[in-house]
Amino acid sequence: MLTPDGRREASFDGRFYDVATGRPLGDGFGEGVLAISGKGVMAVSGDSMGRIALRAIDAGGKPPPPLRGVAERVAHLAFSPGGDLLASVGDAPGTLQVWDVGARRRLGGAMSAYFAGVPGGGGVAFSPDGGLLYVAEADGLVHEFVVDPARMTRLVCGRAGRELTEAEWREHFDEVPYREVCAG
The missing domain is CATH 2.130.10.10 (YVTN repeat-like/Quinoprotein amine dehydrogenase)
Structure with missing residues (x-):
């Protein structure tokens, strides 16, 4: 190589x-x-x-x-x-x-x-x-x-059609502190 x-x-x-x-x-x-x-x-x-x-x-x-x-x-x-x-x-x-x-x-x-x-x-x-x-x-x-975090955000928000709840966030992104990512 x-x-x-x-x-x-x-x-x-x-x-x-x-x-x-x-x-x-x-x-x-x-x-x-x-x-x-x-x-x-x-x-x-x-x-x-x-x-x-x-x-x-x-x-x-x-x-x-x-x-x-x-x-x-x-x-x-x-x-x-x-x-x-x-x-x-x-x-x-x-x-x-x-x-x-x-x-x-x-x-x-x-x-x-x-x-x-x-x-x-x-x-x-x-x-x-x-x-x-x-x-x-x-x-x-x-x-x-x-x-890619931006691509993942668009994918998750598009599928959910709304902001994720704190429980949903913990289920998928447990190591990352909760925050709203789908707004706007």
């Missing part, structure tokens, strides 16, 4: 190599599933325990602590086009998690990515505008998730 600038190649041995010379660049950051942000500045590696290492490609020294989500092997990783979100999907039972890269925290709770119960799916990807997230199952079925 090449970095967007085409100068470095990421290898599944957890290292980057200079494309022109073939020489390794710095220490590896662990084996596992790999993703590179569109900006080419961040690499991630997901392992069998659900840990996700975030690291600047050119960073030296000791890496920061990994993200810790659901303890299952990371099967798929994808950055949003802007590099601010990271989606991870586990192998079994297939847990979908979305991470705020800058804050190094999970957004919302973990949820099942395989509604038909077919783990080991085909992958995870964001839409070009970063507002949608797609998860493919092994049988080819693709699920679409809205991850």
Whole structure:
């Protein structure tokens, strides 16, 4: 997998190599599933325990602590086009998690990515505008998730046709303090 600038190649041995010379660049950051942000500045590696290492490609020294989500092997990783979100999907039972890269925290709770119960799916990807997230199952079925807050607000308010009650808000957005979002 090449970095967007085409100068470095990421290898599944957890290292980057200079494309022109073939020489390794710095220490590896662990084996596992790999993703590179569109900006080419961040690499991630997901392992069998659900840990996700975030690291600047050119960073030296000791890496920061990994993200810790659901303890299952990371099967798929994808950055949003802007590099601010990271989606991870586990192998079994297939847990979908979305991470705020800058804050190094999970957004919302973990949820099942395989509604038909077919783990080991085909992958995870964001839409070009970063507002949608797609998860493919092994049988080819693709699920679409809205991850853009403004788009989600329009969708929820349009379906409800009114402001959400505090009880409805807690049911769906328990980690976020209640506020009116449908007015005007």
